[in-house]
Structure formats: C-alpha cells, structure tokens
Amino acid sequence: MKQLLTFVKKEFHHILRDKRSMLVLLGLPIVQLLIFGFAITTETRNCNIAILDNSKDEATQNIITRIESSTYFDIYETLYSNDQIEKAFKTGRIKLAIVFQPNFQNDLLHTNKAQMQIITDASDPNQANTLANYVSAIVREYQQELNQNKDLPYTIKTEIRMLYNPQLKGEYSSVPGVMGMILLLISAMMTSISIVKEKELGTMEVLLVSPMKPAIVIASKVIPYFIVSLVNVVTILLISNFVFGIPIQGSFILLSFITIIYIICALSLGILISTLTSSQQAAMIISLMGLMLPVVMLSGYAFPVANMPLILQIISNIVPAKWYIIMVKDVMIKGIGLSEIWKELIIILGMTTFFLLVSIKRFKVRLQ
Amino acid sequence: MNNEIVIKTDKLTKEFGDFIAANDLTFEVYKGEIFGFLGANGAGKTTAMKMLIGISKPSSGDANIAGFDVYKDTENIKRSIGYMSQKFSLYEDLTVKENLMLFGGIYALSDKVIKSKTEELLEKLGLQNDANKLVGSLPLGWKQKLAFSTAIFHTPKIVFLDEPTGGVDPITRRQFWDMIYEAAHNGITVFVTTHYMDEAEYCDRVSIMVDGVIKALDSPAELKKQFNAKSMDDVFLMLARSAKRGD
Numbered sequence: 001m002k003q004l005l006t007f008v009k010k011e012f013h014h015i016l017r018d019k020r021s022m023l024v025l026l027g028l029p030i031v032q033l034l035i036f037g038f039a040i041t042t043e044t045r046n047c048n049i050a051i052l053d054n055s056k057d058e059a060t061q062n063i064i065t066r067i068e069s070s071t072y073f074d075i076y077e078t079l080y081s082n083d084q085i086e087k088a089f090k091t092g093r094i095k096l097a098i099v100f101q102p103n104f105q106n107d108l109l110h111t112n113k114a115q116m117q118i119i120t121d122a123s124d125p126n127q128a129n130t131l132a133n134y135v136s137a138i139v140r141e142y143q144q145e146l147n148q149n150k151d152l153p154y155t156i157k158t159e160i161r162m163l164y165n166p167q168l169k170g171e172y173s174s175v176p177g178v179m180g181m182i183l184l185l186i187s188a189m190m191t192s193i194s195i196v197k198e199k200e201l202g203t204m205e206v207l208l209v210s211p212m213k214p215a216i217v218i219a220s221k222v223i224p225y226f227i228v229s230l231v232n233v234v235t236i237l238l239i240s241n242f243v244f245g246i247p248i249q250g251s252f253i254l255l256s257f258i259t260i261i262y263i264i265c266a267l268s269l270g271i272l273i274s275t276l277t278s279s280q281q282a283a284m285i286i287s288l289m290g291l292m293l294p295v296v297m298l299s300g301y302a303f304p305v306a307n308m309p310l311i312l313q314i315i316s317n318i319v320p321a322k323w324y325i326i327m328v329k330d331v332m333i334k335g336i337g338l339s340e341i342w343k344e345l346i347i348i349l350g351m352t353t354f355f356l357l358v359s360i361k362r363f364k365v366r367l368q
Numbered sequence: 369m370n371n372e373i374v375i376k377t378d379k380l381t382k383e384f385g386d387f388i389a390a391n392d393l394t395f396e397v398y399k400g401e402i403f404g405f406l407g408a409n410g411a412g413k414t415t416a417m418k419m420l421i422g423i424s425k426p427s428s429g430d431a432n433i434a435g436f437d438v439y440k441d442t443e444n445i446k447r448s449i450g451y452m453s454q455k456f457s458l459y460e461d462l463t464v465k466e467n468l469m470l471f472g473g474i475y476a477l478s479d480k481v482i483k484s485k486t487e488e489l490l491e492k493l494g495l496q497n498d499a500n501k502l503v504g505s506l507p508l509g510w511k512q513k514l515a516f517s518t519a520i521f522h523t524p525k526i527v528f529l530d531e532p533t534g535g536v537d538p539i540t541r542r543q544f545w546d547m548i549y550e551a552a553h554n555g556i557t558v559f560v561t562t563h564y565m566d567e568a569e570y571c572d573r574v575s576i577m578v579d580g581v582i583k584a585l586d587s588p589a590e591l592k593k594q595f596n597a598k599s600m601d602d603v604f605l606m607l608a609r610s611a612k613r614g615d
Binding site: 265 | 423458461576
C-alpha cells in the first residue's frame with residue numbers, strides 16, 4: 001500500500017512538472033467543448049439569398065417580406081433574369097435563390113396553382129436541405145393565413161413537439177459527444193504514453209527487476225489519470241450547465257457511476273495499447289488515429305449511425321464511446337434510469353474485462 | 369573475498385526458436401567478488417544477465433542467485449539484488465531526493481532509514497546542495513554515479529551492472545570504479561558487463577562469452593598467462609576472432 005502511494009505521488013510529479021501535457025489534459029476538454037458547442041452548429045442563420053420576382057404582385061411581396069424578416073435569410077441581391085441565377089451561385093455569394101413565376105397572384109387566386117421555385121446550392125447537401133425546408137415552412141405559413149377563414153376539405157394539420165430538447169440546441173448532442181471523446185482520448189492516450197515512456201527510457205526494466213508487483217506499477221499509472229478524468233468530467237458538466245444551459249435531467253449519481261465505469265474502460269484500453277508498442281510515438285499514433293477517428297466518425301455523435309452502410313454500423317458497435325454517449329444522452333438529457341441503460345452498461349463492462357484480460361496475457365508473454 | 373557462493377549456474381541455456389542466445393552457461397560467483405562478464409555485442413551477455421535477474425525464464429539448466437532458485441523464487445531474488453541498466457534509469461523529472469525516496473520505497477525501506485541513508489549518500493557524493501535539483505539537470509557523470517548509488521541503496525547482496533560506464537569520460541569512469549570497489553569491500557557482490565578491456569583488468573575474475581558460450585573464465589592475470597597475451601585486450605581479440613555472430 002505504501003509502495004502504491006509512493007508511486008502515485010511520483011506519477012503526479014511527472015504530470016504536474018510537464019506543463020505541456022498539463023495543458024492538454026485540462027485545457028483540451030474545455031476548448032473542445034466550447035468549439036463543438038458554439039462554433040460547430042447545424043443551425044443556419046443570416047444566409048444570403050437571391051430573389052427573382054417575375055410577377056411583382058401583392059402575394060410575392062408578402063412572401064418576400066416574410067422571408068426577409070426571418071432570422072434565417074438575408075436578401076443579398078435581387079435578380080432580373082433567369083441567366084443571372086447561375087452566375088450568382090457561381091460567385092458563391094448566395095446559398096439559395098427563389099424564383100416566382102409570372103402571374104403568381106393571379107394563378108394563386110384563380111387556378112389554385114401558383115408556382116415558385118426554390119434553388120439551393122447542394123454542394124453542402126445538409127445545409128441545402130435545411131434552407132429549402134425553412135423557405136417551404138414560411139410559404140406554408142402564408143398559405144395557411146390565406147385560408148384562415150375558409151373551411152378546406154381534408155386538411156391534416158401536423159403538430160410538432162420536440163421532446164427533451166425543445167429549442168433544438170446543438171449542444172444537447174455535443175456535450176455527451178465531447179464527454180465520450182475526451183474521456184476516452186485522455187485516459188487511453190495518456191496512460192498508454194506514460195507506460196510506454198518508462199519502457200522507452202529503460203526505467204520499466206528497472207521496475208521489473210525490483211520487487212514491485214507489475215500490477216502496482218500499472219495501478220499507480222492509472223490512478224492519477226483517473227483523477228484527472230474526474231476533474232474533466234466536473235469541468236465539462238459545469239460548462240454544459242452554466243454556459244450552455246443544459247441541466248442534468250436524470251440522476252447525477254447514475255451519471256457519475258456510468259462515467260466512472262467508462263473511464264475505467266478507457267484506462268484499460270490505454271493499458272492494452274501500451275502492451276502493443278514500445279515507443280511513445282507509436283502509442284500516440286495508435287491512440288489518436290485508432291481512437292479519435294472511430295469515435296468522431298462512428299460513435300453517432302457527429303453522424304447518425306443508423307444512416308451508415310451496414311458494415312460501418314457493425315464496426316461502430318466496437319467503439320466504446322458509442323455506448324457511453326447513448327447512456328449519457330439517456331441519463332443526462334432524457335432523464336432515464338438504470339433500468340433502460342443496463343444493456344449498454346454491460347457492454348462497456350464487457351469491453352473493460354476484455355481489454356484487461358488481453359493486457360495481462362500480453363504482459364506475461366513479454367516476460368517469457 | 370571468501371568462498372561463499374552467491375551466483376551458481378548449471379548449464380543455463382536460453383533459446384529463441386532455433387537461435388541459442390546463451391548456451392550451457394556454468395559458472396560460480398563468490399561473495400564480495402567483482403565479476404566481469406565480457407563479450408562482443410550479440411554474444412549473449414544481456415540475455416544471460418536477464419535470466420539471472422529474473423526477468424527472462426531460462427529454457428533449460430539451473431541457476432541459483434543469492435540462495436534462491438531462478439524458476440521458483442524470482443520474488444526473493446528481486447529483493448536481494450540491485451540492477452543498473454544500460455540506459456540511464458533514474459527519473460529525470462524528479463529531484464535527486466525524490467528519486468532516492470522512490471527507490472527506497474520500492475524496496476520497502478522505512479522512512480527513517482531512507483532519510484538517514486539519503487543524507488549519508490548526498491554527503492558522500494558531494495551533492496548536498498543539489499538534493500532538490502531535477503536529476504535531468506545534472507551532468508552525465510553525476511547521473512551515472514547517482515544511478516549506481518541508487519542500485520545499491522537497499523544494500524543488496526548482488527548488484528548487476530549492465531555496461532554502466534558507456535559514454536562517460538575516463539576520470540568519471542575511474543571514480544565510478546572506486547565506488548564499485550567500495551561496494552565490493554562492503555560485501556556487495558558486483559556482476560558487471562563491459563566492453564572496455566581496461567575495465568576488465570579491474571575485475572577479480574572475468575568470463576568471456578563468444579557466440580553464446582563462455583570461452584574463458586579466470587582472473588585477468590591468469591588469462592593473460594594462459595593466452596600468452598600482454599593485455600586483456602589481446603586475450604579478448606584472440607577469443608572473439610572466432611565469433612560467427614556479429615552485431
């Protein structure tokens with residue numbers, strides 16, 4: 001026990017004296033969360049558009065005014081002929097163009113078939129889709145007002161309620177995502193690097209020759225990073241609560257519990273990585289490329305897993321972050337209890353056991 | 369020197385597949401002796417040493433270190449020996465004092481013992497004013513001396529030194545060997561590998577390994593007589609010339 005304490009102290013010395021890694025350990029999570037929370041958002045505001053009004057009547061004016069007054073669009077230019085449309089897109093100044101056919105109001109009132117065209121720059125398909133939907137919604141609203149006093153046969157009125165995140169804030173999904181990514185990266189990368197560092201420096205050999213039990217050496221490597229990760233969790237939750245205004249809906253104790261399990265999983269992955277390599281650089285590359293990429297791409301935090309090709313969906317199951325992010329969303333945002341997330345919890349526990357067993361096996365092989 | 373045997377090996381062999389890194393090593397080392405373990409690079413010195421210090425399992429043969437069996441009693445062996453590896457193995461981002469505390473702690477010495485020994489050692493090395501400096505900031509010669517002092521901090525029965533004076537200037541090497549003599553005088557058996565042949569002359573007895581086999585084992589004086597050579601360098605060249613394994 002005293003050996004372990006002496007060693008944990010030594011590890012803290014290593015961490016505290018290396019200012020750069022301290023910055024990475026404690027600063028990176030904050031920066032990541034702020035970037036993903038503020039800068040990267042799927043919402044679109046103040047988008048430049050162009051309008052070609054071939055009708056110029058009361059109805060088109062009405063629609064244009066509504067579009068202009070919405071927060072989504074700024075009318076960047078008014079066009080006068082069809083061939084100007086493509087030019088406007090090619091210069092890259094506008095993302096969307098609206099074309100009203102001649103006799104718009106006439107058609108609307110008399111034939112019931114007024115036509116307008118929405119043209120979007122689909123080089124960014126998601127944005128194009130969102131923008132087109134915004135315009136359709138504005139037009140639909142106008143139409144409904146026109147029909148206010150009439151009884152239309154067969155109308156279906158859809159009423160939409162956004163559960164758990166009524167304001168559709170992007171941060172609701174980026175906070176769990178950043179937690180899943182940061183905890184895995186920091187725990188796995190830093191532990192693997194700090195273990196491999198001792199191999200590289202030759203101190204590991206001296207420790208192996210000493211009466212220190214390898215388990216104690218490893219445990220003392222892991223404990224400081226465990227504590228650092230807990231500090232990060234607290235920072236992330238504080239920022240998410242006070243900066244982004246995301247409350248913790250479910251049980252805080254349950255959230256802490258699954259987070260601790262996840263950190264242990266990430267730490268054991270770090271131990272496993274350290275048994276695979278003996279250079280710090282290799283450990284870093286394995287952790288960064290082997291962890292960061294799958295976590296960002298396949299954990300369902302940036303891109304929905306359900307839309308991926310089957311093979312990627314299958315691969316995504318071995319990314320621990322995927323299961324953790326599901327649990328955090330459930331507990332933190334939906335306020336669900338243990339009864340609904342035990343499956344994910346068991347998967348994480350299973351992965352942890354697997355990582356530890358393989359590490360022990362590899363560690364023994366090395367001593368032969 | 370007396371006749372108490374502290375290292376005894378019998379046909380100790382290590383194979384990696386078809387490759388026999390150390391073949392039929394049989395020798396004895398006595399208490400308080402400085403035993404030189406010589407050989408060219410690739411001759412199998414390190415492999416042999418790793419078996420003796422309990423981090424590599426022999427393929428066959430027997431070995432007994434400080435009275436403990438290398439197969440069954442590695443834990444006790446580890447408690448009885450000190451080890452200084454080829455690479456500098458103190459923590460550069462810890463202070464001199466912290467390193468000593470750490471290694472004292474590893475060998476489960478009490479805080480009181482660690483404290484008094486640290487003071488004694490710092491005084492001996494003239495490092496009192498550098499006790500709270502980071503080891504990384506010390507000159508290489510000091511680092512090596514400190515590493516050796518750390519390896520014998522817990523007064524082991526045997527200390528294993530793996531090419532301890534690599535890259536060190538001649539004066540420091542001389543001082544380093546004074547420290548080795550002192551340790552041996554205090555009853556610590558010193559098992560040292562080296563490829564500096566002048567250092568071989570300082571040893572009580574040396575063994576010369578060629579291609580995994582011990583080709584000669586005796587005191588430097590006897591070996592020179594036996595091979596009719598002027599220096600250990602000549603003895604070594606005569607034996608090593610037959611080597612088939614290179615770097």
